[in-house]
Amino acid sequence: MLQNKYKFNQSSAELVITGLPDYSKSDNPKNISIISNWQLNIIDLPTIEGGIDHLESVLRAFYKYSSLILLEDDEKVESKLIDIIPDQDGLHKVVLKSTKDGIKPLTLRIGNAELSDIINCFDQLNQSENVKLDFYDLLPKFNKTKLKFIKKTNILNIILPPILAFLSISFVSCFLLIFYESSTKQNENISFLINKDRNYRTRMIKM
Numbered sequence: 001m002l003q004n005k006y007k008f009n010q011s012s013a014e015l016v017i018t019g020l021p022d023y024s025k026s027d028n029p030k031n032i033s034i035i036s037n038w039q040l041n042i043i044d045l046p047t048i049e050g051g052i053d054h055l056e057s058v059l060r061a062f063y064k065y066s067s068l069i070l071l072e073d074d075e076k077v078e079s080k081l082i083d084i085i086p087d088q089d090g091l092h093k094v095v096l097k098s099t100k101d102g103i104k105p106l107t108l109r110i111g112n113a114e115l116s117d118i119i120n121c122f123d124q125l126n127q128s129e130n131v132k133l134d135f136y137d138l139l140p141k142f143n144k145t146k147l148k149f150i151k152k153t154n155i156l157n158i159i160l161p162p163i164l165a166f167l168s169i170s171f172v173s174c175f176l177l178i179f180y181e182s183s184t185k186q187n188e189n190i191s192f193l194i195n196k197d198r199n200y201r202t203r204m205i206k207m
Contacts, residue, residue, distance in 0.1 A: 004032050006131055008124035013117035014041040015124070017131050033132040040118070045108050048096060056138060057081040058096075059122055064140040065092070066119050 008015040019035040021027035038055045040048040048058070057079055065077045065084040077084045080097065087093040087109055096106040110118070126135045 003036060004030060004130070006032065006128065008121045008128070010117040010120035010124070012043040012114050013121050015039070015118075015121040016041070017125065019131075022132075027132075028130075031130050031132060035131075035133065040121075042108070042110065042114055042118070045110070046106065048106075048108075054081055054099075059135075059138045060140075062115075062118060062122060063138060066115065067140045 003018050003020055005016065005018045008017075016039040017032055017035060018037045019032035021029055021031045022033035025033070027033050035052045035055065037051070038049060040058070042048075050058075058081075061077045061079055061082045061084050065075065068075045068077070075086050081099070082097065083093075083095040085093050085095075091109045091111055092115055094108040094110060096108070098105070125131060125133065
């Protein structure tokens with residue numbers, strides 16, 4: 001039976017999903033509801049591939065790791081099939097563990113750009129109408145206490161620049177408007193005085 005294949009690309013990363021529709025649920029023939037294989041290709045790095053269990057573990061780990069970075073929390077994710085931990089020089093070490101005996105773990109080192117591209121591919125998969133994969137249990141869930149990462153300094157750093165820029169633009173605009181109105185009135189007064197003087201001289205000549 002011919003399988004469907006969909007690719008999700010973002011710069012340095014490409015996610016390839018292969019599978020079949022679920023005909024028992026009258027699925028669209030173009031859909032993938034049963035994932036048989038997937039591949040994650042990253043430029044200059046070995047290809048990562050596996051079954052649905054591996055895909056779910058990888059998705060869960062990458063999403064949690066990226067969320068921890070944003071939360072400024074302990075940026076270390078460990079599971080049965082994959083570990084992601086910070087590495088030297090701002091890199092991220094990804095350790096992939098095989099379920100087969102005798103196969104050593106595969107270690108990859110990726111930068112922030114590659115990490116962002118991988119997450120983008122996963123987001124495209126999540127938003128795809130052709131691949132049916134439940135992301136509810138794959139996305140990280142945090143307690144309200146985790147939201148304490150939104151510090152006042154972070155809020156100020158985010159909010160203050162646009163506010164200051166807006167106020168600066170408003171101040172300059174108001175200043176220019178006042179200056180323009182003042183100049184216009186001054187020009188009108190000068191024009192009036194000139195016209196008055198001309199009229200006065202004209203009347204003087206007539207006498």
